[in-house]
Amino acid sequence: MTTDVLRPHAEQDHAAELAALAAADDRPRPPAWKLSPWAVVTYLLGGTLPDGTEITPKYVGRRRLIEVAVATLATDRALLLLGVPGTAKTWVSEHLAAAISGDSTLLVQGTAGTAEEAIRYGWNYARLIAEGPSERALVESPVLRAMRDGKLVRLEELTRIPADVQDSLITLLSEKTLPVPELNTEVQARPGFNLIATANNRDRGVNELSSALRRRFNTVVLPLPDTAEAELEIVSRRVEQLGASLRLPSEVADLAEIRRVVTVFRELRAGRTEDGRTAVKTPSGTLSTAEAISVLTSGLALAAHFGDGVLRAADVAAGIHGAVVKDPVADRAIWVEYLETVVRERDGWDDFYRAGQEILG
Structure with a gap:
């Protein structure tokens, strides 16, 4: 090699x-x-x-x-x-x-x-x-x-x-x-x-x-992954490979944090939450699996060089914001609505909601 x-x-x-x-x-x-x-x-x-x-x-x-x-x-x-x-x-x-x-x-x-x-x-x-x-x-x-x-x-x-x-x-x-x-x-x-x-x-x-x-x-x-578990496997594997090739001095990304990024991307792509109970608006970007990998790799770099080496919500929030908000007016409104109606109400997502609000300013 x-x-x-x-x-x-x-x-x-x-x-x-x-x-x-x-x-x-x-x-x-x-x-x-x-x-x-x-x-x-x-x-x-x-x-x-x-x-x-x-x-x-x-x-x-x-x-x-x-x-x-x-x-x-x-x-x-x-x-x-x-x-x-x-x-x-x-x-x-x-x-x-x-x-x-x-x-x-x-x-x-x-x-x-x-x-x-x-x-x-x-x-x-x-x-x-x-x-x-x-x-x-x-x-x-x-x-x-x-x-x-x-x-x-x-x-x-x-x-x-x-x-x-x-x-x-x-x-x-x-x-x-x-x-x-x-x-x-x-x-x-x-x-x-x-x-x-x-x-x-x-x-x-x-x-x-x-x-x-x-x-x-x-x-x-070639379709997008059929299930959340399939997409989670793809993203986890590639993030681990990229982190190693880039020699990022951080721990392997937390699976829970990877799952959170995949969940956000899949819900915004599909126009509904995982449980099917809440409709959400779809932004203009593709929110592809490749973009999820990029968001998490950038998050690993932030955690390694400006944090304690552990991937956290604050490390991925900026990347997700950049992937979602391509149009500074329409997409920003969609992202704000998603944060308020879905993220804010979801158990265990308080840290991600705060990080998302901080990026919005």
Whole structure:
């Protein structure tokens, strides 16, 4: 495991688990895959190998969703992971690439400014001027390298990319060939090549996929956690991992405090309290699981550096306030109402109510 970087790649951080799975894996593997589909699913969802090795869960959710995603990548169709912000789309894509190709670094980050060169290829213009079009002047994109090497390539925020750039994927995904007319040649994908794209379904209408491009993908929708206990497990696990990687000199976060943050997020997302008795207004933000993890990690830092090392209500109140109040007028009114009608009346939440009021000023 690499220890001198802030965040190792998945294949580095979990190298021991991947090696153990490869050693125990006696099932058929698609061409160029490091593991069989069964082993990839076990790596994502966790399990115990015959020799007693524990594989930690990387994703907590429905098994069938991960099975469909893995099976898709074993075919000639690309995979689109769709969901609201914070549903672990990027996390899942990274771990799929690590388990299948042993390399999660072939990545294109989609933005409104993503050019076609980021998906196809570009040129080293100094060499191009000096030598003309040549192999040495060609600058390979992550997609082209994945095709050459027979690996998975990841494309983040597909719907953020301009439509004309998106369409450059159509021939590439259907023909598995990337023409390079300047060199009168082409790059044909090797076995093992495929593409995992992610998209935020709140971005619909930004740059909708054409029907021709959408047909090249099999779409798997990653939902928010079904239950409070599932979300609690996800948040607890990630907060512990992040606290350790950031070397925060604080105790492991109190499960009761984590549960409180998860409860607030779930109630405001759902528009009702856990017991179903009280309706609450929903703020404009997503209040995702990822944001809950961020709030608690920031709280751990506050407790470690400005408190006694124990996570308390005051350490998470500011983070929750920031996550909820995106609109300083409408969301602030919603948060004040939630504090007064729900938090104030809830047994054992007096400290959180006082901390929330203090942040409001």
